[in-house]
Amino acid sequence: MTAPASLSAPLRRAQLSQEALVEAFASLASRGVIPDLRCNAYGLGIERVSALARDAGVAQALHSPADREASVLSFTSQEAPSSTSWLEGPRPVVTLEGDVVSLKRVPAGTPVSYGYQYRTASETTLALVSAGFADGVPRSASMKGEVSLGGIRHRVAGRIAMDQMVLDIGDASANLGDVVTIWGTDPSVTEWSQWSSRPVPLLIAQLAPRVVKIWN
Numbered sequence: 001m002t003a004p005a006s007l008s009a010p011l012r013r014a015q016l017s018q019e020a021l022v023e024a025f026a027s028l029a030s031r032g033v034i035p036d037l038r039c040n041a042y043g044l045g046i047e048r049v050s051a052l053a054r055d056a057g058v059a060q061a062l063h064s065p066a067d068r069e070a071s072v073l074s075f076t077s078q079e080a081p082s083s084t085s086w087l088e089g090p091r092p093v094v095t096l097e098g099d100v101v102s103l104k105r106v107p108a109g110t111p112v113s114y115g116y117q118y119r120t121a122s123e124t125t126l127a128l129v130s131a132g133f134a135d136g137v138p139r140s141a142s143m144k145g146e147v148s149l150g151g152i153r154h155r156v157a158g159r160i161a162m163d164q165m166v167l168d169i170g171d172a173s174a175n176l177g178d179v180v181t182i183w184g185t186d187p188s189v190t191e192w193s194q195w196s197s198r199p200v201p202l203l204i205a206q207l208a209p210r211v212v213k214i215w216n
Helices: 018-030 038-042 046-055 189-196 200-205
Strands: 013-016 094-106 124-129 146-149 152-157 165-170 179-183 212-215
Touching: 018 046, 038 046, 038 200, 124 179, 146 165, 179 189, 189 200
Parallel strands: 013 212
Antiparallel strands: 013 094, 094 124, 094 179, 124 165, 146 152, 146 179, 152 165
């Protein structure tokens, strides 16, 4: 089965939590830690992120030199401790989502994705998810990274492709259009950092322009 294209919801989404971001900034401010907002606030938008930092009580933030004139907060030296922990925060600031766009029942031994590095161990259902390395899902996490579908974690089966990735979901229930959480609350972006051997700021900054960012 293959899902029809949807005009109402983008296939690749990053849900951005304003509340979680303010909480993260407030936590840094209370400890006297300067938030690191370099890389244009890591792709989330320097003006909005800076404004939220100010609302949370942040007096100074670390920006790149190119952002000095445009930023609403002052550029400061690294004499005070700085941190990018706001990208992870007490609650997830960025939740990356895709959708199930295809479901297929296959027999044991079915090869999956490029190079056939993965083969199904038994009869199972393969779910195709609408996000890949061109969207910022790191290919280095192939067959290590996990996502959440219907509240159940599934490991990526085979290599992550440019626009898609495959899940081996066994006999779990799934429908076309179901939301797949790549990272957010469960699993976390910190876990994806470990699976991909990439720092969290890089994962956030490398989300592609076609990943629609939705502020909540």
